[in-house]
Amino acid sequence: MSEDERPVALVTGAGTGIGTACARALAAEGFRVGIHYRSSEEGARKLAAELDGSFTIKADLADGESIDAMIKELKDVAGQIDVLVNNAGFNINAPVLSMKLDDYDKVASVARGTWYLTKLVLRRFMMRKGTGRIINISSVVGHTGNAGQIPYTMVKAGLDAFTKSLAQELAGREILVNSVAPGFVETEMTDELPEEIQEQILTKIPLGRVADAAEIADVVAFLATRGSYIHGSVLHVNGGMYGG
Numbered sequence: 001m002s003e004d005e006r007p008v009a010l011v012t013g014a015g016t017g018i019g020t021a022c023a024r025a026l027a028a029e030g031f032r033v034g035i036h037y038r039s040s041e042e043g044a045r046k047l048a049a050e051l052d053g054s055f056t057i058k059a060d061l062a063d064g065e066s067i068d069a070m071i072k073e074l075k076d077v078a079g080q081i082d083v084l085v086n087n088a089g090f091n092i093n094a095p096v097l098s099m100k101l102d103d104y105d106k107v108a109s110v111a112r113g114t115w116y117l118t119k120l121v122l123r124r125f126m127m128r129k130g131t132g133r134i135i136n137i138s139s140v141v142g143h144t145g146n147a148g149q150i151p152y153t154m155v156k157a158g159l160d161a162f163t164k165s166l167a168q169e170l171a172g173r174e175i176l177v178n179s180v181a182p183g184f185v186e187t188e189m190t191d192e193l194p195e196e197i198q199e200q201i202l203t204k205i206p207l208g209r210v211a212d213a214a215e216i217a218d219v220v221a222f223l224a225t226r227g228s229y230i231h232g233s234v235l236h237v238n239g240g241m242y243g244g
């Protein structure tokens with residue numbers, strides 16, 4: 001168990017993009033941050049060197065045993081998880097006719113792992129303490145749909161349903177669960193989109209620009225530390241492209 005008395009926030013997929021921004025924002029709010037990664041070890045380690053008291057932790061969320069091992073390690077390294085940010089996500093772009101069954105499974109397996117990790121964090125940490133915050137990073141496309149992303153949009157819509165169902169299951173407890181649904185954010189995930197698609201996207205955003213990851217992390221930090229009467233909600237952060 002750690003001697004550090006700061007509350008602990010675990011951010012999944014924190015070695016890259018929005019997850020890195022969330023880890024920085026939560027550290028600035030006084031959390032000791034668990035920087036989870038799967039393959040982005042270098043990014044995770046650099047971030048850990050930057051954020052005082054933080055630690056890295058590896059797991060493949062597509063693999064239940066890997067999640068079990070991470071929970072065990074978290075008990076030793078952190079002792080407590082006060083905030084869980086389910087940020088990790090995976091997408092494969094392809095139209096329905098060429099998407100393979102295996103592609104679907106790859107996208108859906110991270111959602112399955114998110115559910116399982118949340119269950120274990122609740123059981124091993126938050127239920128015992130009686131308080132906690134869970135923040136799921138979903139997406140605007142789970143509400144609007146997006147051509148070429150059927151499994152991804154299904155998973156993201158499902159993640160918001162998970163938020164709402166879990167909020168009801170947690171009735172009577174001081175454990176709050178919410179979603180943050182970003183629009184388009186400047187990260188590797190969006191950089192990979194073809195230029196004409198990126199231009200098309202901009203025409204749909206009233207603010208006329210994609211978000212900086214820090215603008216998503218800002219809302220996550222708010223839900224982690226304030227927002228004490230927000231529960232079972234989806235906060236849309238998308239520059240005006242969709243209001244819910």
Ligand SMILES: NC(=O)c1ccc[n+]([C@@H]2O[C@H](COP(=O)([O-])OP(=O)(O)OC[C@H]3O[C@@H](n4cnc5c(N)ncnc54)[C@H](OP(=O)(O)O)[C@@H]3O)[C@@H](O)[C@H]2O)c1
Pocket residue numbers: 012013014015016017018019036037038039040041059060061062087088089090110137138139140181182183184185186187188189190
């Ligand atoms: N960028 C956008 O415009 C946008 C918009 C709406 C929502 N989002 C959502 O925001 C979240 C972060 O996305 P991002 O834009 O920052 O993209 P990203 O850089 O591709 O981040 C995805 C993260 O998920 C992790 N991950 C993927 N599969 C995993 C697995 N099987 N096990 C464990 N970790 C896994 C990756 O970890 P490793 O790199 O360590 O493997 C990576 O850090 C995602 O849920 C995404 O769907 C993004």
